[in-house]
Amino acid sequence: MAESDPQILRGLIGQMADALRRCREKAVALGRKTASERIAVFLLGMAERIGTAKGTSVILDLPMSRRDIAESLGLTIETVSRQFTILRDAKTIETSGRSLVILHDVSQLRAQAGYLAGAA
Template identity: 45%
Template sequence: MVCASNRPAPGLGLECADCDIKGLSICESLDQGDFELLERIGRTVSYPAKATLSEQGRDASFVSNITSGALRLSKLLPDGRRQVVGFALPGDFLGLSMETTHMFTADALTPVKLCQFSRQGFSDLIDRKPRLMRAVLNMAAHELTMAQDQMVVLGRRTAEEKIACFLIGMRGRYGRIHGPSVHVPLPMTRLDIGDYLGLTVETVSRMMTRMAREKTIVIVPDGVRLLEVARLEQLAEM
């Protein structure tokens, strides 16, 4: 449920022709004429930072494509603990499983804009467009690979290797959107990073401070700057 102060801005019609991330999302699989079909079932919505877009276990009437901003995806365990399962960035799609209820809670880390589609309308469109179906399957396979990699990170990596994997991974994801850079935005908190990597917030802070002291990274207000990319890549591959 979204609090009254965090409700999305009124939905607007899609403007697919002017979309900056069209080439990064499943929309890339559509022909020019297909976007009219997409626009009929979709709308653009915006949320402020800290808004809850969806809650685990609640009805999922819509699926969404993120066009700007960043989200934290988390799951509440039966004993009340929180597990952060990922961070969604522009080009990512929410609702690939097409389940009737939300599997995770999605919170906005920054102001967020999404293309939102009715779940049933999008399902019908997939049935009519085989290329869109393949794109959805490819994205689902990619998410499965990322989940498998995350299992290795959680189970077999040292704290230093976990942080290195995270930073290199985020660099690659932002690089896909904006182009290669040594600057890595980190809109999430260190507690979020710890909950994602299976580390305490104290361990995350200690490891990042050590990396900064060793001049592997520089901590900047909105994230980090990677000074020793090769060293971080080596740690991430170990």
């Protein structure tokens, strides 16, 4: 089907490129980044994939528990919880319940993740 429709093929290639970029970012995050950088990269990635923009904030309904996040990022659940608390105290994020996270300062998260200004 993709062979007969160039638009479908372009879409598939784009999705594969995005998946490869995410895998590369995760490998770098696990190998070189601090806990705070890993959490920031994770939240930005989730914002890109499942976030809903509301004004200058991004709303996330995370499909993962803190334990799942910790395992995914190579951290302990205590470290994940501590990093979320630090971000909440800094007003960078707001949390409600187990899954709702509101990103109030995406530029601060990008800086914390080690992203250059204007870079993806």
